[in-house]
Amino acid sequence: MSTLTLDQTKTIKTLNNIADTGLNVFNQGDYTIDNDSENPDAIVVRSFNMHSLDLNSNLKAIARAGAGVNNIPVDQCTERGIAAFNTPGANANAVKELVLTTLMASSRNLFAGLSWVKTLEGEGDEISKQVELGKKQFVGKEIKGKTLGVIGLGAIGALVANDALNLDMEVIGFDPFISVNTAWNLSRNVHRAMTIEQVFAHSDYITVHVPLTDDTKEMFNEKTFSLMKPDVHILNFSRDGLINDQDMAAALELGKVGKYITDFPNDQVLKMKNAVPIPHLGASTKESEENCAIMAARQVKEFLETGNIKNSVNFPNASLPYTGKRRVTAFHKNVPNMVGQISSAISNCNLNIADMVNRSRGDYAYTMIDIDSEVNGDIIPGLEEQIKQIEGIVTVRTI
Ligand SMILES: NC(=O)c1ccc[n+]([C@@H]2O[C@H](COP(=O)([O-])OP(=O)(O)OC[C@H]3O[C@@H](n4cnc5c(N)ncnc54)[C@H](O)[C@@H]3O)[C@@H](O)[C@H]2O)c1
Numbered sequence: 082m083s084t085l086t087l088d089q090t091k092t093i094k095t096l097n098n099i100a101d102t103g104l105n106v107f108n109q110g111d112y113t114i115d116n117d118s119e120n121p122d123a124i125v126v127r128s129f130n131m132h133s134l135d136l137n138s139n140l141k142a143i144a145r146a147g148a149g150v151n152n153i154p155v156d157q158c159t160e161r162g163i164a165a166f167n168t169p170g171a172n173a174n175a176v177k178e179l180v181l182t183t184l185m186a187s188s189r190n191l192f193a194g195l196s197w198v199k200t201l202e203g204e205g206d207e208i209s210k211q212v213e214l215g216k217k218q219f220v221g222k223e224i225k226g227k228t229l230g231v232i233g234l235g236a237i238g239a240l241v242a243n244d245a246l247n248l249d250m251e252v253i254g255f256d257p258f259i260s261v262n263t264a265w266n267l268s269r270n271v272h273r274a275m276t277i278e279q280v281f282a283h284s285d286y287i288t289v290h291v292p293l294t295d296d297t298k299e300m301f302n303e304k305t306f307s308l309m310k311p312d313v314h315i316l317n318f319s320r321d322g323l324i325n326d327q328d329m330a331a332a333l334e335l336g337k338v339g340k341y342i343t344d345f346p347n348d349q350v351l352k353m354k355n356a357v358p359i360p361h362l363g364a365s366t367k368e369s370e371e372n373c374a375i376m377a378a379r380q381v382k383e384f385l386e387t388g389n390i391k392n393s394v395n396f397p398n399a400s401l402p403y404t405g406k407r408r409v410t411a412f413h414k415n416v417p418n419m420v421g422q423i424s425s426a427i428s429n430c431n432l433n434i435a436d437m438v439n440r441s442r443g444d445y446a447y448t449m450i451d452i453d454s455e456v457n458g459d460i461i462p463g464l465e466e467q468i469k470q471i472e473g474i475v476t477v478r479t480i
Pocket residue numbers: 147148149150169170172173176232233234235236237238255256257258259260263290291292293296297318319320344361362363364365
């Protein structure tokens with residue numbers, strides 16, 4: 082992480098409550114946190130829905146202090162050359178703990194029992210009698226020996242799978258795109274499902290930990306419910322869009338699904354029989370909020386100060402040790418001869434290249450070129466202008 086002094090103060094805007102420990106990463110003097118700014122250099126956000134916002138002209142980066150980026154217009158960011166980041170794994174432990182808490186608590190009908198016992202308020206000596214009479218309504222099930230299906234074995238899914246084994250559950254996991262890192266961390270006692278249908282067929286409890294995408298949208302629907310065991314409990318700490326709510330309501334009515342535990346209440350969910358709606362508390366712990374905020378802020382700071390990219394969801398990761406001399410960065414179309422043309426523009430200004438990196442991601446690529454000497458500031462606007470004229474260039478910065 083560099084500690085250079087910036088040419089100009091940068092403005093950071095937050096759209097949600099971001100932990101102070103994270104915002105403190107932006108040192109005073111070099112940065113201003115201004116939540117009313119109409120033209121910030123970077124935005125730090127949690128779940129605020131950014132799809133209807135106009136992305137301001139000066140915006141260079143958006144950091145999601147968290148995992149899911151479906152609230153960010155990522156495609157638009159890419160077209161505009163705005164780097165979007167998230168903080169992989171930074172809130173995974175918080176979510177895992179709430180998944181396991183609610184898995185056990187709902188299996189024991191704890192939430193319904195708690196609501197019922199509150200209705201006895203004011204009944205005095207009758208309370209203990211009513212408790213002993215009424216408790217038979219809330220007989221639950223133990224999770225020991227039951228099968229937990231885990232769909233999505235990323236940061237959260239892998240933690241849940243490993244810990245469920247320690248609770249004496251059988252665990253079956255499905256993730257066709259599992260990363261090498263996660264695979265290394267996953268217990269070999271997690272059974273590997275080759276198809277999602279195998280998870281549906283064998284699980285007493287199913288927990289889903291995948292991003293919401295066109296492929297995963299409404300993956301829980303009438304058809305998939307029909308493949309599940311009767312009375313299956315489903316836990317959704319990922320996103321509401323993964324569930325067809327109408328089909329879930331019907332499956333709960335029929336007892337096909339025994340319980341639906343979700344971190345994403347909506348009007349339909351609140352009407353569902355046997356739903357356990359939670360007010361999106363998965364990542365809401367002090368530790369997780371701090372982890373996410375610090376990671377998000379560090380990634381933005383590094384990008385603004387050095388151009389280096391880590392954990393972007395739309396730019397390729399790219400890193401070059403920062404020397405403090407001039408660095409030219411360009412985000413551009415992933416087409417032939419871009420590096421050649423950018424290098425020519427630099428040599429046209431009589432500047433020599435010391436080091437460079439070029440990384441691609443799909444249709445786009447990112448190039449950083451270090452100049453081997455201090456550069457007279459007067460040259461910069463002309464150099465940037467020349468590079469901007471190259472067909473396929475989206476954004477250029479000199480740092
Ligand atoms: N409730 C909360 O507060 C909270 C907190 C963090 C994350 N989330 C949600 O949980 C999701 C997962 O978070 P994470 O940190 O584990 O992310 P992650 O990226 O580490 O893991 C996601 C996993 O899903 C897998 N996957 C993708 N498509 C799949 C499919 N069709 N079938 C099976 N697996 C598939 C990926 O290969 C990856 O391993 C996030 O995208 C977010 O929506 C919610």
